Amino acid sequence: MASAVYDRVAALLVDRFGVPVDDINPEASFEDLDLDSLDLVEFSLACEEELGVRIEDEEAENLATLGDAVTLLESKGATVQNS
Amino acid sequence: MTDALRPRPRAGATAVIEGLGTWVPPRVVTNDELAQTLDTSDEWIRTRTGIIERHFADADMSTLDLATEAGARAIKSAGGAQVDAVVLGTTTPDRTCPGTAPEVASRLGLPNVAAFDVQAVCSGFVYALAAGVGLVAAGIAGRVLVIGAEVITPFMDPEDRGTKVIFGDGAGGVVVRAGEPDELGAIGPFDLGSDGEHSVLISLPAGGSRVPFARDQPDRKDTYFFMDGREVYRHAIPRMVTSSQIVLAKAGVDVADVDRFVGHQANARILDAVAERLGIPPERRVVNIDKYGNTAAATIPLALADADLSAGDRVLITAFGGGLTWGSTTFTWPDLTSA
Numbered sequence: 530m531a532s533a534v535y536d537r538v539a540a541l542l543v544d545r546f547g548v549p550v551d552d553i554n555p556e557a558s559f560e561d562l563d564l565d566s567l568d569l570v571e572f573s574l575a576c577e578e579e580l581g582v583r584i585e586d587e588e589a590e591n592l593a594t595l596g597d598a599v600t601l602l603e604s605k606g607a608t609v610q611n612s
Numbered sequence: 613m614t615d616a617l618r619p620r621p622r623a624g625a626t627a628v629i630e631g632l633g634t635w636v637p638p639r640v641v642t643n644d645e646l647a648q649t650l651d652t653s654d655e656w657i658r659t660r661t662g663i664i665e666r667h668f669a670d671a672d673m674s675t676l677d678l679a680t681e682a683g684a685r686a687i688k689s690a691g692g693a694q695v696d697a698v699v700l701g702t703t704t705p706d707r708t709c710p711g712t713a714p715e716v717a718s719r720l721g722l723p724n725v726a727a728f729d730v731q732a733v734c735s736g737f738v739y740a741l742a743a744g745v746g747l748v749a750a751g752i753a754g755r756v757l758v759i760g761a762e763v764i765t766p767f768m769d770p771e772d773r774g775t776k777v778i779f780g781d782g783a784g785g786v787v788v789r790a791g792e793p794d795e796l797g798a799i800g801p802f803d804l805g806s807d808g809e810h811s812v813l814i815s816l817p818a819g820g821s822r823v824p825f826a827r828d829q830p831d832r833k834d835t836y837f838f839m840d841g842r843e844v845y846r847h848a849i850p851r852m853v854t855s856s857q858i859v860l861a862k863a864g865v866d867v868a869d870v871d872r873f874v875g876h877q878a879n880a881r882i883l884d885a886v887a888e889r890l891g892i893p894p895e896r897r898v899v900n901i902d903k904y905g906n907t908a909a910a911t912i913p914l915a916l917a918d919a920d921l922s923a924g925d926r927v928l929i930t931a932f933g934g935g936l937t938w939g940s941t942t943f944t945w946p947d948l949t950s951a
Contacts, residue, residue, distance in 0.1 A: 536692075545888075553685055565659070565660065566660075566842065567660055567842070567845060567881055568847050569880075570842050570845050571845075571849070571885055573846065574885075578850075586735055586842055586843060586846075594669070
């Protein structure tokens with residue numbers, strides 16, 4: 530699952546949530562990544578800050594894997610600006 | 613009291629902090645005690661909120677009692693100064709009507725002084741402080757006692773683990789007087805804001821004019837405090853970050869010069885998330901939610917008392933709560949002994 534959005538989300542999980550790089554893969558669940566319900570809220574907020582796309586609470590609850598989150602973000606028009 | 617102890621009200625004065633007092637009811641309630649009646653655990657509460665214990669008022673104690681104790685201590689800390697106004701930030705007044713501040717003033721032996729409540733929920737202390745500073749700056753009062761006090765635990769739904777474990781009772785207050793902007797203790801600019809679109813996220817529905825008690829027999833749930841914790845979490849972080857940045861910019865203070873960051877103690881993880889975004893390192897963040905839980909309008913004075921402050925320290929305070937409301941200000945810490 531190579532995409533600019535995936536790379537940005539992966540970087541965000543490593544930088545802001547201290548997730549080990551090796552644990553990150555599209556099939557990983559948020560539980561696998563050791564993120565609890567409040568982390569998920571903060572993850573949504575971080576996505577909003579960095580990608581300009583809001584994940585609603587109800588949507589967050591239905592995200593089984595990291596890949597699902599990236600697919601949702603892309604379907605909502607998330608784009609990565611080159612900095 | 614002699615007139616010498618009473619600063620003359622003067623329009624354009626700067627409000628200066630000169631006293632800090634706090635009081636919490638003696639009964640300590642641990643996470644384990646709450647886990648006996650709720651589907652939760654010490655580990656869950658600690659990791660999600662940072663709370664280890666909180667204080668519960670006894671059945672015969674009200675916000676008035678806590679506010680009076682804290683107010684008396686703040687006045688003592690200020691050297692027994694005569695105050696001419698009492699502003700009480702609380703979301704749990706003794707009664708829906710009247711306000712509790714006049715009775716606090718009476719009990720403190722301050723007859724006839726201006727006294728009123730400020731209802732801004734968890735932002736109550738910052739809003740009450742802004743009101744106190746405003747009274748001083750407008751020349752309406754020369755010295756103001758500003759209190760944040762709550763007996764909020766009786767409003768918690770015993771079946772709601774999302775709120776029951778978070779809140780605690782407590783009170784704290786400061787005395788501010790008319791002074792000069794270059795004094796230690798001088799309070800700087802404020803940023804206050806609100807967003808009533810989200811009033812339902814933190815609410816106690818019954819007992820007001822919309823759903824009066826008894827006459828309409830409100831739903832049982834409506835008689836308890838309600839909070840959509842996750843949605844509040846989402847709003848709280850950006851609001852407190854932006855509000856903090858605004859007051860620092862207004863005050864011309866660089867974030868690197870903030871010695872103590874005293875945020876509303878709602879959740880240790882919110883505080884860390886806000887401080888992270890502001891660029892305030894962990895050793896400058898004041899966290900005492902482990903001892904008291906969320907005491908709503910009382911958290912900031914209680915945290916100031918635990919902040920290990922020295923004269924000259926630059927302090928940034930910020931709060932967020934029901935309304936929604938938020939507010940921030942910054943000041944230097946004066947040379948005082950808290951009580």
